[in-house]
Amino acid sequence: MSTFLRLLSLMRREAGWMALAVLLSAAASLSHVGLMAASGWFITAMAVAGAAGAAMNPFTASAAIRAFALTRTGARYGERLVGHDATLRFLARLRPWFFSRLVPLAPAALEEERSGDLLARLRTDIDRLEFAFLRILSPVLAALVVVAVAVAFMAAHDGAIALLLLGMAVVAGAGVPALVYALGSGASRRLAAGTGAYEAALVDHLEGAAELAIYDPAGRHRLLIEAQGDALLADEQRLASLAGAAGSGVGLVAQVAFLGVLLMGAPAVLGGTLGAPDWAMLALAALAVFDALAPLPLAMQALPATLASARRIFALVDRPPPVNEAGAPAPPEGGLVFSGVGLTYPGASGPALVDIDLTLAPGRHVAVVGPSGSGKSSLIALALRFRAPDHGRITFGGVPVETIEADALRRRLGVLQQDDHLFADTLMDNLRVADPDASPARCAAACATAGILGFVEAQPLKFETFVGAHGTSLSGGEARRLAFARTLLKDAPMLMCDEPLEGLDANTAREVMSAVLDVAQGRALLLVTHSLVGLSRMDEIVVLEAGRIIRRGPPEEVLLFLDNPDLIEG
Template sequence: MNELRRLWQLFRPYRVWMLVGTLAAILTLLANVTLIAAAGWFLTAMAAAGAAGVAMNYFTPAALIRGSAMIRTAGRYGERLVNHEATFRLIASLRVWFYQHLEPLAPARLQQYHSGDLLSRIRADIDALDNLYVRVLVPVAVANVSIVLFTIFLLFYHPLLALSGLTFLVLAGVGLPIWSQARGLVPGRRIAEDEAALRTAVIDGVQGLAELTLYGAAERQAQHIDSLSRRLIADQTRLSSDHGLTQAAVGLCASLSLWVLLWIAIPLVDDGRLMPPQLAMLALFTLASFEAVAPLPQAFQMLGRTLAAAHRLFAIVDTEPAVAEPSTPSPRPERFDIEFADVRFSYPDTPRPAVSGIRLQVPQGTRAAVIGATGSGKSTLFNLLLRFWAPDSGSIRVGGHDILDFHGDDLRRHIAVVSQHTHLFDATIRENLLIANPDAPQAAIEAACRVAQIHDFIAELPEGYDTWVGETGVRLSGGQGRRIAVARALLKDAPILLLDEPTEGLDAATERDLMQALDTLMVGRTVLLITHRPAGLDWVDQVLVLDQGRELARGDVSVVPQAMQAALLPLRAEAETR
């Protein structure tokens, strides 16, 4: 039950809302029971008075009935209003809380999770947590208070009436929920897992539909989705069946309680210790009182799903980031030179180091290139410099400070990246550009796009900068997406520029245009380029050649011609085959 304690701490800011909502729910239930019981007494008393031909004061009971009805209506409205408001506020804050814990884990710790699984956690699992308040905590609180009050009320008439009522209320409000929870624990956990698996399978199927169709595997994927759906439906059906059974059992408890009450109370009427109107009132009171415990079996049945959702969320939240933030971060660097000092790093569960013994100094305002075949460790250097991972040994310095002494966001604020895998969000061109500088005016946006040689294309679009680019920029070509990335980097105006295979996959003409835009972008900045293509390196000041994570050659190409030429032979062969 550790998850329940932790969730209760997250609920702390909304406890006032929850308290008001719970009190409104209690008031509504009490008003409803009072209405039914008073109506039973009133109708019986009126009938008895009419049969006896005597007068009676019907104003007071009529006022009680009307007042109870009004309180019930107002209380129900207030309870729904407050509880829904509290739930919506809670769910919104939980999503923000989860995302705030999720962000520091990217990308290192999140590589083990599928995007569909993460989506299921931030959406379906958090949605499941509202069950804890609305369908568990509130009904339990209402039931506890009501059972105590109902028992005290029955004690005024006879101890046996109180004992019988309490017995059946406890049976329906404690025994059935315990049975329901035991039955629902395993299916609830499976539902949480199967919902995530189903969402993942559907996302994979939609995103890979072209490949599935090409290789004739679409039917197999559909069968896999169908299998997951059937398993999910089977568990949901089991829970629904159990819910129906427990509701019938609650009704049975109410009926048995009524019969026992009549068995005890009728002799009391015969003895004159109870009046006939009181008997009718107690009978209807007994039936109405089970409204307090009727939601409990389903509440405890859903507890398994809720706890499973909480466990999945806390599994992410409790994950330690790959790089811990410093307790006292270094201030903003005065200069922006880069130094790799004997850097060594291995990815988890990988025996061979990704990079080992790397040394490189890039003075401020100069340009360096890191080249090597696929898997040589080029991208690892970028990930280390961006502080996504921490070196196992050695250090990386910016402006003379170890980057581990900076807060991650502070460091990345001074770095712009243009890569072959530029991510464009499912938004407008303008919104994608403003990610780099939310306050950039339109004039600055257009100026950046002109330098990136993309403004004329955007201006010809019917909606201009308000054109929707689609998911991952699907409505744009690769070259257009890269130029938008260049414009975004210009808007950020960071002193350090990282270029990750910026021209990979582009034709010669597009590559030439993009390099012209990049040449403008690189002016006055510290630039680090990684590529596996040796062509076009005449604009860099130094080159580092990597082979299987180790330095093969370093320096000006003209200084180390033989070593460089030997290293580039396999790279040229790789480039010529592309």
């Protein structure tokens, strides 16, 4: 319930329009009741007058019928227009709100989420929240208004008939929906959770299509996904059957109410205390009231899935960001200093970094080397404020980094990450991620420095060449160089390169390292590497092992020690 209330509180801005939509919906249903009642009264009155050979004024009743028919159509149209408009406005607000809450969580707090599941939350779950008003709240509130007015109208004619209608309305409007909820809530919840998991599995399957073709020729993975899809389909079918049965149930209760009103009114008609036209009017009005109750079983069916979707969205939104992104502007310049820094990843058996003291002064070049898993990339994640240290202090220009706006700090850092993401876009668009206004000449210069301009110019479409999803149409070396060119376009005073030579042959590695060192002239450089290439030109080499600094010093001292290949080969 608290989830639903929280969802309602998010709809505050649209509340006025939603209230109007509910009133219009109730007006449309009451007009329908009025239309049926007036028609029943008019036809019976005409028949009675005809049988008695008496004259009757047909104009008032036919005017009422026309008026009800017009208000029914107008109110229904208005309800759809206003209700959908309010809901779409709500959804249009919700999606950017959710996205803006998601962004500060990336990358650290979203690492264990599958991208397909995040997409499902952003799309399917948010879409499903439209049910909260259109399929749940609006029909329930409108039905309450319609039943209250109809029962009061009946009570003005006959108290017992009014009670009968109230009883039948409770059966159709509460009993049948409660049954539908009890029988369908499991399937409905499974659908909400399963759709995300299914979409995530599909995305995974497509991304790993090449590996599956190699390792899974029998298609076991595909069969698992198909089984997931079949289970979702079975739940959909169960809900559709339940919806059909519930519709018939409400129809049956309506017929019982109709017959009940006829039977209960018959003695009064025979006794002359109830006119035959009023008798028909009450019976048809009672029948029409159930049209307003018909959507309620579906509302109950939609409730568990809507709540499950809302919970999935709130669960992410409520996750605390790993670092506080807000803060003061960054100092214009300064060094990055780690003092006694430690980091343990959530759920890890031991610390990734212990007691790290490291200074990256302006213009100074520091290399961090060490075996795989020794904590080198974690240092960069801390510098970028993707994570916060468990203890110790990190300062930039003497100011603790947690007090600096994260984006302002990141603008000072040009970073070439180990697995820099390439977007499914053109070479030019990938470069301009670093600077949307970069001129073609600047892009070409950055590519020349990174040693990829020759490749770009050899392509028929040059910079407009499409790189494929994750840069799949580029070789590993080309992708690294393109990412490096992008880093250069950022023109930051501090460079951090995480394994820039990974996957490159010896010649290319030397070329890329020489480009890195040229670009780093006059800037601070933190070089994370397994390779010995370029280390002799560093100011300091820091050797990490199991998260601790085990040696540090100028290259002439440390390189002797690095002769041990076990240390640098991961």
